[in-house]
Amino acid sequence: MSSISGRALKRLQRSFGELSLCKSVLVIRPTGHIVRGFMFERTPYKGLFYFWRIVFPLYTQWPIIYLNYSNRLAKGDYIDLSDAEFERSIAVLVDTISSELADLRSIHDPETFLVRFGGPSIEQGYSMRMDAFDAAMTYYLMGKTEFSLNALEYLAGADLALGGVDIRKSRRALLHEMRIDPSACGRKIAELRRRTSEDLPWNRQC
Amino acid sequence: MLTSDRAAASDALTPVAEVNSEKLATRAHKRLHKALPELRPGYNMLFVPPVDHILGCFALETRSAPKHRAYFCRVVMPLYRPRAFLVLNYGQRLLGGETVSLSEADLDRTIDRLSEAAQGELDLLRRVRSPKDFLEYVNWDDQPKSPRYRIDLALTHYLAGDAPACREVLEELLARPPNPWWAEQNELAQELMRELNHDPAALTRRIEAWEQSAKKLLQITPPPRRRRVHLPGISARFA
Numbered sequence: 001m002s003s004i005s006g007r008a009l010k011r012l013q014r015s016f017g018e019l020s021l022c023k024s025v026l027v028i029r030p031t032g033h034i035v036r037g038f039m040f041e042r043t044p045y046k047g048l049f050y051f052w053r054i055v056f057p058l059y060t061q062w063p064i065i066y067l068n069y070s071n072r073l074a075k076g077d078y079i080d081l082s083d084a085e086f087e088r089s090i091a092v093l094v095d096t097i098s099s100e101l102a103d104l105r106s107i108h109d110p111e112t113f114l115v116r117f118g119g120p121s122i123e124q125g126y127s128m129r130m131d132a133f134d135a136a137m138t139y140y141l142m143g144k145t146e147f148s149l150n151a152l153e154y155l156a157g158a159d160l161a162l163g164g165v166d167i168r169k170s171r172r173a174l175l176h177e178m179r180i181d182p183s184a185c186g187r188k189i190a191e192l193r194r195r196t197s198e199d200l201p202w203n204r205q206c
Numbered sequence: 207m208l209t210s211d212r213a214a215a216s217d218a219l220t221p222v223a224e225v226n227s228e229k230l231a232t233r234a235h236k237r238l239h240k241a242l243p244e245l246r247p248g249y250n251m252l253f254v255p256p257v258d259h260i261l262g263c264f265a266l267e268t269r270s271a272p273k274h275r276a277y278f279c280r281v282v283m284p285l286y287r288p289r290a291f292l293v294l295n296y297g298q299r300l301l302g303g304e305t306v307s308l309s310e311a312d313l314d315r316t317i318d319r320l321s322e323a324a325q326g327e328l329d330l331l332r333r334v335r336s337p338k339d340f341l342e343y344v345n346w347d348d349q350p351k352s353p354r355y356r357i358d359l360a361l362t363h364y365l366a367g368d369a370p371a372c373r374e375v376l377e378e379l380l381a382r383p384p385n386p387w388w389a390e391q392n393e394l395a396q397e398l399m400r401e402l403n404h405d406p407a408a409l410t411r412r413i414e415a416w417e418q419s420a421k422k423l424l425q426i427t428p429p430p431r432r433r434r435v436h437l438p439g440i441s442a443r444f445a
Contacts, residue, residue, distance in 0.1 A: 126386035154387030157352020160294040162279065163269035172350070 004081045005040035005049055008090060012038070015094050016101070025054065025065075026097075028104055033058055033141065033193075034113050036104040038097060039065070040079070041072075047082035050074075051093060053100050055107055055117075059137045059192045061167060068131060069117045073100065110141040125150050133171065137192075140185040148185060149178060227268035230308035231276055234266055234320070237313065241321040244328075249425040251281065251292060252324075254331045257426050259365055259417065260340045261285055262331035264324050265292055266308070267299070275305040278320055280327050282334055282343065286361050286413045288394065290420035295355065296344050300327065337365035353379055353391035360398065361413065373402060 009026055013019050019026045019037070027037040034057055041050040054070040073096050079089050107116050118127030118135065125147030127135040136151035156172040177184035235252060239245060245252040245264070253263035261283050266276040281297040300323045306316045334343045341362050349355045356379045363371035376399045384392065401409035421427070 121386060124386060132387060150385050151387060153352070154385065157350045157354060157388075159291075159354055162265060162267045162281070162292045162294060165267065165277075165294050165299075166270045 004047060005042070008040065008049075008081050008086070008093070011090050012093055012097065016097060018101075019097075028101070031058070032108060033110055033189075034107060036107055038073075038100075040081075043078060045078070047080060047085075048078040049081055050076070051079045051096065053104060055104070055113070057110070057113060057134055057137065058196045059134075059141075059189045060196060061133055061192065063195065068134075069113075110138045114138045114142065127151075137185070137189055140182075141189065145178075145182050145185075149175070149182075152178065227271070227274055227276065227308065230274060231266040231268050234276070234308050234313065234316065237317045238264070238320050238324070241317055242324055245324070247425075249423065251424070253424075253426060254328065257285070257421070258335065259285055259337050260334055261420075261424070261426065262334055263292075264300075264320075264327070267294075268308075271305045274307065274309050276308055277301075277303070277305055278323060280331070282331065282340070284337070284340060284358055284362060285417045285420040285424075285426075286365065287358065287420065288416060290416075290423040292424070295349070295358075296340075300324075337362045338367075341366055353388050353395060357391065357395060357398065360395075364402070364409070365413070369402065369406075373399070376402070 005024070009021055009024070013021045013026060016026075018029055020029050021027075022037075025035075025037045025039045027035060034055065036055050037053075039052050039054055041052055043049060051073045052067065052070050053073055054065060054067065056066060056069055060066070074092070079093065081089055107113055114122055114127060114130070114135070117130050118138075119129040121128060125139065125144070127138075130138075132151045132155050136148045136155070139145070139151065140148040152171060152175040155168070156175040158168060160168050174184065174188055231250070235247065235250070239247050239252055242252070244254075246255050248263060251263040251265040253261060261281065263281045265279050265281055267279050268276045271277055277299045278301050279294055279297055279299050281292050281294060283293055283296055301319065306312075306319060308316065330343075334340055341359075346355075346359055349359075356375055360372045360375035360379075363369075363375065376395050379395045380392070380399060398409065398412075401412065
């Protein structure tokens with residue numbers, strides 16, 4: 001993490017007691033299955049950053065912070081953290097975070113996550129706006145195993161594109177296990193959460 | 207790493223290693239081509255010419271492999287598909303599924319291994335040329351029963367000259383309870399069925415367009431024509 005953005009995150013944290021600074025991410029506590037928070041994104045220009053509100057499930061298959069459910073704040077403009085503009089930018093960011101907090105707090109479990117990001121067909125077991133794997137895990141956590149199996153069947157029947165063979169085969173294996181014992185999905189979620197917690201920039205206290 | 211691109215996110219398993227490994231794979235493909243000149247270079251693969259409806263090729267798969275390593279794959283796939291990218295649906299990883307090193311120090315040995323493995327597969331790839339060959343080559347009972355695979359099967363029947371079998375596969379697909387996740391593929395199956403029953407010329411045009419697009423994207427082009435060289439003093443007949 002850039003020391004400039006790190007300094008800014010520390011300053012921001014002082015203004016918000018409920019946020020934990022987990023390396024490069026200001027996380028809203030407590031984190032259940034869904035991570036909510038704020039982070040900077042570097043740009044090619046020294047001192048200039050983008051500022052994001054991030055949301056994603058800890059039961060992701062990707063060991064990266066992916067932004068499917070996130071937004072650039074400040075209308076997508078640069079945030080100037082150079083010495084000359086630092087204090088002014090921090091004041092703007094404090095306002096920005098304040099206006100986002102209530103909304104982010106409302107996304108606190110798999111159900112609220114699905115309702116927010118799944119699209120209009122979630123009651124029919126289809127979330128056109130959400131990654132199918134995320135949807136499968138989310139439905140399972142909501143107790144809707146049939147919907148979870150439908151999404152996994154879709155993934156398992158997809159092409160084995162070169163570059164993603166292993167991950168696609170692992171989905172086939174999960175579907176196979178779930179058909180025998182649906183609780184296999186719970187074990188998979190626990191495994192993914194463990195891996196995500198190790199790989200991504202925070203620890204379990206966050 | 208930050209990414210807002212779904213496709214990139216879904217394949218970015220080793221994002222940092224990726225760039226280097228891809229370059230190393232390109233170099234390895236070139237070296238392998240020198241060792242096996244009967245293969246032709248396409249986009250990130252070496253294929254067995256001539257290619258009509260079915261592509262048979264070898265490819266190094268770096269994205270799922272550790273840094274500077276790759277799986278060596280035999281790919282056999284129909285080109286009459288809506289989207290042109292290499293799939294391992296009907297192929298397999300060679301060398302027992304082990305990865306090979308692409309680093310400079312190991313490259314000679316790696317090329318020897320790849321060359322030997324490819325030689326052992328060439329007969330098979332030469333045999334699977336037509337849709338009829340492909341139909342026999344694939345064990346369809348072992349494949350997923352999803353629309354993507356069933357549409358491949360249906361069109362393979364069609365191109366092998368068995369329209370009733372094609373219709374039967376599509377009918378079975380369309381009779382299933384709808385799964386909204388497969389809406390796009392079900393719609394495609396409906397269109398194919400309509401064309402099969404009422405406008406076979408449209409179906410043929412569709413298949414040809416898919417194949418042309420696939421050949422272009424995968425850079426499966428016919429070999430360049432030899433230039434006629436006129437050498438002074440030598441008869442054109444022998445030039």
